[in-house]
Amino acid sequence: MILRIMQDWLRRSNKVERIWLLAKIEFKLRYYENKLGLLWALIKPIMDICIYYVVFKIILKTDVPAFASYLFIGLILWNFFVESTSGTIQILNTKKYLYEYSNMNKLEIYFSTLFANSIGFFFNFVMFLLFYTTLEKEYTGLSYHIILMIPLFVNLYILSIGTSLILSTVYIIAKDISQVWQVFVSFLFFLSPIFYKLSRFKDALPSFEYANPIAGIIINARDVLMQHKWPDWQLFIFDFGYAIFLLLVGLILLNKLGSKAAEKL
Numbered sequence: 001m002i003l004r005i006m007q008d009w010l011r012r013s014n015k016v017e018r019i020w021l022l023a024k025i026e027f028k029l030r031y032y033e034n035k036l037g038l039l040w041a042l043i044k045p046i047m048d049i050c051i052y053y054v055v056f057k058i059i060l061k062t063d064v065p066a067f068a069s070y071l072f073i074g075l076i077l078w079n080f081f082v083e084s085t086s087g088t089i090q091i092l093n094t095k096k097y098l099y100e101y102s103n104m105n106k107l108e109i110y111f112s113t114l115f116a117n118s119i120g121f122f123f124n125f126v127m128f129l130l131f132y133t134t135l136e137k138e139y140t141g142l143s144y145h146i147i148l149m150i151p152l153f154v155n156l157y158i159l160s161i162g163t164s165l166i167l168s169t170v171y172i173i174a175k176d177i178s179q180v181w182q183v184f185v186s187f188l189f190f191l192s193p194i195f196y197k198l199s200r201f202k203d204a205l206p207s208f209e210y211a212n213p214i215a216g217i218i219i220n221a222r223d224v225l226m227q228h229k230w231p232d233w234q235l236f237i238f239d240f241g242y243a244i245f246l247l248l249v250g251l252i253l254l255n256k257l258g259s260k261a262a263e264k265l
Contacts, residue, residue, distance in 0.1 A: 006185060019108050022112030023113075023116040024116075026112060026113055032253040037204075045075045045079060049072055052075075054193050062190075063197065066132075067224060068206070069128070069139075069226060070222065072128045074218045074221075074224060076121060077156060077217060077218050078218070079124075079213055081155060081156060081159070081163075083117050084161070085160055085167060086182070087113070088113055088167070088168050089167045089171050089178050089181065091109060092106070092171070093115060093171075106258055107254075110164055110165065114157060114164070117160075132225075132226075140226070142225070143228040145223075145224040145225070145230065148215045148220075148224040148230070148231060149244065152217055152220055152221050153238050154241050155217055159213055159214075159243035162246030162248075163246055164250070165246075165250025165253060166253060169250070169253040169258060172257050172258075173257065182192065192215045192218060193217070193218060194218065198222075201215075209225075210235065213243065216235040216236070216239040217239055220235060
């Protein structure tokens, strides 16, 4: 079943060109129609950083070193996941014309949308590096460990696309999933070590980083970028396992429910 979906997609020609073209269109529609253009991609994490910095660093006096950078990397990883999942719940409805009246495969629509989000993430990540290396008072340098952000981002991308497939296919038969996911995301946000000190997070929720794949990705990203350490490989394997599992479930649901999308939506 899953192999049939993948084989159908792999047999098609010009896959990369179509995905890149759709991603460019999606990216331009999202940012270039606004007067501030790409700056909008940077404004949200910066505003979030300012709010949480004031609350947790100034008011609550958290003792996390390089707290602004600690927040920055956590928030851009989190925002990519939320934008990629919440923004694709209705994708089979809003982009129905692409798979109904063209040769587009449904998977290409998901890949292109998340690829457009990846472009925004890349700019945010560059801004993080600039901030961390030039403005952070507690900057301790960058090391070759930074290359490990590539597999960590691949993990995040697979996790996001798997979750997107599940949410958008469930939406075909249960439109309430949009509201349910909004509540769950808010709940998960406060159960992720985005602004908490890691030791406090682990003391309060022992081993919860293994139950929350986003938490594991954020923890490992901070380790390789700010602590110059190898990631926690056991946690890394757990997170990749979650991502692959959700992707397989998403592909199964797409195969079962995706064919009914056009008539039900």
